[in-house]
Amino acid sequence: MWHRERPVQASDLTGMLNAMIHRGPDDEGRFTDRNMGFGMRRLAVIDVLHGKQPYYSEDGKVVAVYNGELYNYPDLKILVESMGHHLNSQADGEVLVHLYEEFGMNFLDRLSGMYAIALWDRKTHRLILARDRVGQKPLYLYENGEMLAFSSELKSFMNLNGFRFDVDPKMLSSYLAHRFVPAPHTLVKNVTKLRPGEVMVIHADGRRQRWLYWQPSITEPDSTMQMTYWADRLHGLLVDVVRGHLASDVPLGVFLSGGLDSSVLTAIAAGTLERPLAAWSATFPAKYPGYDEFAWAEKVAKTYGIELHRVDVDLTITPERVRELAYVLDEPMADPTVLPLDGVAKAAAEQETVMISGEGADEIFAGYAGYGEVHSLSWLRKVPTWARNLWIQQNWPGSNAFRRAAVPISERYRGVGFTFNPEEQRRILKPEWVQPDRPGAVAEYWMTHANLPELQAMQGFDVQWFLPDDVLLKADRIGMHYNLEIRVPFCDHEVVDLALRLPLALRRSGKEDKRVLRQVAKRVLPPEIVRRPKQGFPTPLTDLLAGPLHDIAWDTLTSDSALTQEWLNISEVHRLLADMGPGHGTTARQIYSLLMLELWAEEMQSKVRDAQRRGYSSSVIRS
Structure with missing residues (x-):
């Protein structure tokens, strides 16, 4: 102070x-x-x-x-x-x-x-x-x-x-x-x-x-060297970085999903650490099909003789806990992967004080599926203009993709966490609160980087904003809430700099993502782990909002005392809630975003009033 x-x-x-x-x-x-x-x-x-x-x-x-x-x-x-x-x-x-x-x-x-x-x-x-x-x-x-x-x-x-x-x-x-x-x-x-x-x-x-x-170096990538050179550089650097991240005088473990990123770090850690290593894996039960990666995590653990703990995180996802998380996260933040992270971190903290996490690899090595749009839209731009215009006029399937292909990346991209587009913002917000959704430094970034290759510009935004303000924010808040230090080797600044200098063709090629990291993985992991498709840190959000979180979403967002009614069009909120269900993943993300905003406002207001009762002169001001 x-x-x-x-x-x-x-x-x-x-x-x-x-x-x-x-x-x-x-x-x-x-x-x-x-x-x-x-x-x-x-x-x-x-x-x-x-x-x-x-x-x-x-x-x-x-x-x-x-x-x-x-x-x-x-x-x-x-x-x-x-x-x-x-x-x-x-x-x-x-x-x-x-x-x-x-x-x-x-x-x-x-x-x-x-x-x-x-x-x-x-x-x-x-x-x-x-x-x-x-x-x-x-x-x-x-x-x-x-x-x-x-x-x-x-x-x-x-x-x-x-x-x-x-x-x-x-x-x-x-x-x-x-x-x-x-x-x-x-x-x-x-x-x-x-x-x-x-x-x-x-x-x-x-x-x-x-x-x-x-x-970070958001400039033209280095295209002078080939795959083997970059794989050697990255492998050696990761070994050094992971070794530094393992320094601890208290119990240390790893989060292991069975995906490429956490598996590479686990393999390197197991080969470096001179004491037994424990891993923790978040899983969802069979009632959420397609969201259980434990078999892959188990294969990695057996390869390296690691003790593996399975955590069924659906048991921790309750309305009461979601409300608590809105306060724990400190800011309104609507990344649903915080739900399984909360469950597995709580379990790990019972035995560990430090955990190694694979967060950050998707941003720096171009692992997100959305980055693949660069390749597909580049092909659509080769279609003759008259044919593209006709396709859009007739509103044939794929028209939206043709429309996106015509929009510059500086106007089109809102990051991996993109939830409401400008038109949807105008519908959900009351007119007096509709503002440009790119404040200050973000707007400046797109002005100065609009002419970069699209993939480079997209990653530059995500590394500077999505990674710290979403991915790393939730890791810090959830970890610290449980007295748990979460370390992220892929976010070492030397690793980030190396990754952002990679030739674009060595980052993604068609549907093959994280190409250089996969070359490193081939040296330390079973082949089937390297070849398996990306699954991320999956969260069955639509199913959760139709199940255990259904009532809290409806009751909170439609309550006459909802604080967000001051800012939101309640009729549009009702429409989104009515549309929620199977096959409406975008709607689920939007509802979750509104829910976390309302719960955050309610919890922060409540805690300020608690502080007032303890004698502090803090105050709540309604905008």
């Missing part, structure tokens, strides 16, 4: 820290100096007994707290000790203060890992806030003119005197389009979040500077 005019007391941090005990049940630390103070909750993973925060330089002039892991800590330790610094523990974050002393703001360039950092320079009285390159760890900011508060979770601001929970309806279009709100925005006024690879400096006089110290 930084205050413009008054000193910050340690007691000012109590409420925010109490709201984040789940992120760090093992320890707490606080520091205040004049008009600045910060605190942290610790989940002990490295040097469990001695890694207490905050960290101090030898002269006490640089102080830091951080959340995350530095996977290149052994090299950083050697570096700072060679420069004459003394470390008081084996905790990885202690090197941060010494790196800042030696390299100033360039200290961030030395880091490899996942992190959110707050560093106070007592000589210059400047506060430095930074987020890791790919966005594995969050960092939220709340400003009201008098102070700036920062936190790993938005919900902690509710225990902050003066916080106003004021929904920003101008961001609703963006949420409905993407199923999340792209950074740096949120759906709460005066609350933003640092983008991946972003740093913010607050100077003694209150001036702010905010810039990106790293961005």
Whole structure:
């Protein structure tokens, strides 16, 4: 917390820290100096007994707290000790203060890992806030003119005197389009979040500077080298990265679906780790046909002698739990894969403290089926213009594909999480709340990258927004909710950079996806795992909304007290609910998006009022 005019007391941090005990049940630390103070909750993973925060330089002039892991800590330790610094523990974050002393703001360039950092320079009285390159760890900011508060979770601001929970309806279009709100925005006024690879400096006089110290390489790919070269590079890099991610002084396991991504990481981990490895697999029962991959996970586990735990996650998907998840996730986020992740993470946390996850591979290696549209639409564009126009005029089957082929990628693409198109947004939102669904940085991205090859531009958007604001957000919130650290080797920035330099033809060819990763997989996995079609992290959302989640969807969205009635056309909500059923997957995603928005608004409003009853002067403002 930084205050413009008054000193910050340690007691000012109590409420925010109490709201984040789940992120760090093992320890707490606080520091205040004049008009600045910060605190942290610790989940002990490295040097469990001695890694207490905050960290101090030898002269006490640089102080830091951080959340995350530095996977290149052994090299950083050697570096700072060679420069004459003394470390008081084996905790990885202690090197941060010494790196800042030696390299100033360039200290961030030395880091490899996942992190959110707050560093106070007592000589210059400047506060430095930074987020890791790919966005594995969050960092939220709340400003009201008098102070700036920062936190790993938005919900902690509710225990902050003066916080106003004021929904920003101008961001609703963006949420409905993407199923999340792209950074740096949120759906709460005066609350933003640092983008991946972003740093913010607050100077003694209150001036702010905010810039990106790293961005993924969204440029023309490197077409000079062949498949074998790239497969060798990727294989060697993944072995090094996974080895770094396995460092832990507490129990560690892997999430294993039986798909390509988690299986490759499991195989490499099993060949690297010098102790037995356990894996956890989420499954759905036979009443949800096509959603059980356990046989594939079992094959990988048997190949490497891994203990495999089966978790039937349908038992954890209840109306009560979905409501709780709307609060746990911190922001409205409508990715249904959070439902099985919640169940398997809860089970794993009973025995593990750290889990390895295969998230991120689809974005960086072009694994999503939607990326295949680039190939199919390119063929449609070869059809003579008169024939395309006739096809569209007659509205023959496939007309929508011809229409999409005529639209530039910068106007057409809304990301993997695309839920409501612009026309659907105009129908579901009241007219006064309809806004462009590409705010700020997203609009700027498409202006500057519109002429790139379509696949490259699509991946660039997903790596910078869908991956951190959806995929990694749910991994962080669900993991931390269960005191579980989820590590994501595919999101190492060197792996991301390598993947985004691959020739386009080595990313996808027709229906063959993740081609270079598959070459690596051939070296470590049974052939049938490599050849099997992609299934993702499947969630039978339509069946769930027709079954255990049917009543909560209807009752919540049609209630006279629904908060979203202020923003939504209730007649269109009723129409979507009436259309829900088998064969209406798009409708199911849209209903789930509206449901999570309403539950989030209700839960956040309720928690603010709980904070008021505890004596905090936070408030609820209806937009």
